[in-house]
Amino acid sequence: MIENGDLILSYLQRLGVEFVFGVPGGSIEPFYNALARSERRGGTRAIIARHETGAAFMADGYTRETGKIGVCCSTAGPGATNLITGVASAYADGIPMLVISAQTAIEKFGRGALQDGSCTGINTLEIFTHCTRFNTLVSHSAQVEHKLLQAISYAISNRPGPVHLSVPLDVMRDTIEDTEQKATLRAFINHEVVPSQEAMHLVLKELADKNKVTVVIGEGAAGAIDTIIALIESRNWQFVTTPRAKGLVNNFHPLYRGVFGFAGHESARDALLPENAERVVVVGTALDEVSTSGWDSSAIMSRRLIHLSSNSEHLSRSYMAKLCILGSIELMLKPFSALLNRHPLRKQISRQFNTDGLPSNIQFAHPEKCFSDDSPIKPQALMTYMSAVCPDDTRVLMDSGNSFLWGIHYWNCKRPHPFNPHKSLFHIGIGFSSMGWAIGAAVGIAAGAKGKPVVCFTGDGSMLMSGQEITTALQERLNVLFIVLNDSALGMVRHGQRIGGAEPIGNELPSINFAQMAQAMGVEAYRIEHMSDLKQLDIQALLNRHAPCLLDVVIDREEVPPMGARMKVLTGAA
Structure with missing residues (x-):
């Protein structure tokens, strides 16, 4: 006999999931007992966060790196509500995640049990309704297996996102026969949609005679990125990325014009203007504020748009487009990949630098x-120096606020070739923009x-919110x-208030030495007040150790980050 917690973990192990991120507690204890047994067998094990929001952020990051479903869990009541911000962040960014929260035993529902999150208490199931793709109470032991598999199917579908199982204590610890699971897991693979031949012919016809085409690469282009770049090179088209997709390409590519959208580059906007782009091909992203520079109608949002995506929600705002094609980008381009990779123009492509070492075709502010x-x-100098000295395969995360504004604009990704086409080297949690996201992720x-x-x-604002998660690292x-x-x-708030003419309220923080704070937690740390302090450190050595390190960098608070597009939306400017 095994418990239902063991059953859940047996499926997670079959899916290759190595970790469950969470915080233990009374009602989730049976699941942690199962995790302890799993770890002893060398299977899926627990990583303990300091706060449940951090656990959800960690599951988000794990999915981004591995492509496997991230899993987080919590106890009942406040444990479940603490998960919400992290789950909502994953929902806004379309990150597959399995969320397991506990409930008190069913027989205790409505009797005033400690941390009661049932329908007769603080209804935590209802709270998850609007930030999950699938959300259910597992009320009987017989439901565990099929609801788990149904949830995972929703999470990794063509409209990916978090799913939630709320499992009462007595259901989680109920015992079942220890028999081999019947499910084959075939439902979780090969579910990409093939675009119709008619749609493909329309795209080919539309682009066949166009010399001035600009491709906008979104996060949904992952997996097909090498073939997309080969296509761009064979036609000598310009390309830009959305902020989320910055890490899918080498920023020094001679045809790359930078990031378009939130905190983007003027060179990217120029590449999308009608005189430079007869057609604008947007691949794998939604037409949201972040990706369209506040819905700029002179760039992407026009009749020149050809929108390609495997996610139907991405196409829902493309009502002005010349063409919208639903289907897998990989399958769409697969018939042409061999031909494109042999194209003679590909041999001429190499990284291009200015004499100062910046990408030559990107216009920086x-x-x-x-x-x-x-x-x-200067934050500009910090980003430039660190992106130059970090290894080409460095995974970098930019937190909400000034961090992602400076990072989107000034971090230069040196994506090596070859590199896993499904992975990005630049991550922002910008859909919901939760402060502290990057620390957990x-x-x-x-x-x-x-x-x-x-x-x-x-x-420093995010660090004060979620800095304790460095002790998990x-x-x-x-x-x-x-x-x-x-x-x-709170730098972004402070600058936004100044630019928008708002009252300067609530943006000041105390002067804190975060290096000393990290050292008190047992983490190696350095206070950086001058660029010379930074240049004295062996960054590569710090990145090669099996331990975290923290740099407390005192930046020029008067430097205004590139936030013009955001201010246009906030102030209602044309």
Whole structure:
């Protein structure tokens, strides 16, 4: 006989899931008992976060790095409600995640039990309704297997996202026959949609005679990115990325014009103007504020648009497009991949640098500040230096606020070739923009990355919210380099209030030495007040150790990040 917790874990192990991120508690105890038994067998094991939101962020990061479903869990009541922000973040970014929350025993429902999250208490199941793809109470032992498999099917579908199982204590610890599971898991593979031949003929006809085409690469292009780049090179088209897709390409490619959208580059916008793009081909992204620079009608949002995606929700706002094609980008391009890879123009492509080492075809705001030695440290210089000295395969995360504004614009990805086409090297949790997301997600990415370098940029506001999660990296011996942009302020709020003419309220933070804080937690840390302090460190050595490190970087709080598109939306400007 086995318990239902063991049954759940047996399926997770078959799916290759190595970790469950969470915080233990009374009502979830049977599941942690099963995790302990699993770990002794060398199977799926627990990683303990400091807060359930951090656990959900970690599961998010693990999925991004491995492609496997991330799993997080919590006890009943406040454990479940603490998960919500992390789950909502995954929902907004379309990240597959299995969320397991506990309930008190069914017989205790409605009797005022401790942490009662049932329909007769604080209804936590109802709270998850609007941030999950599938959400259910497992009320009987016989439901566990089929509801688990149904949930996973929803999570990894063509409209991916988090799913939630709410499992009462007595159901989780109920025993069942220890027989081999009947499910084959075939439902979880080969579910990509093949675009229709008619649709493909329309696209080919539309692009056959167009010389001026700009391709907008979105996060949904992962997997097909090598073939997409080969197509771009064979036609000598320009291309840009959305902020989320920045890490799918080498930013030094001579046909790359930078990021279009939130905190993007003027060169990317120029590449999308009618005089430079007879057609704009958008691949694998939704037409949201972040990806369209506040729905700029002079760039993507026009009749020149050809929108390709495997996610039907991505196409729901493409009502102005010339063509919309639903289907797998990989399957769409597969018939042409061999031909494209043999194309003679591909041999001429190499990285292109300016004399100062910046990508030559990207127009940066204030490029002179990228090499400033001024103190306090210019964020532009910090991003430029760190992206230059970190290994080409560094996974970098930018937290919400000034961090992702500076990172989107100034971090230069040097994506090596060949590299796993399904993986990105640049991560932002920008759909819901939760502060502290990157701290937890970096732990999850590092857990899945098996020693590859991981760098997390976060702000002092986010660090005060979620900084305790660095101790999870310490406990798990994960090599994450945490870099705190310390300006003693909620920087994005502060600059936004100034630019928008709002009252300067609530944006100041106390002066804190985060290096000392990290050292008190047992994490190696350094206070960086001058660029010379940073340049004295052996960054590669710090990234090669099985331990986290933190850099507390005092930045120039008067430097305004590239937030023009965001302010246009907030102020209602044309």
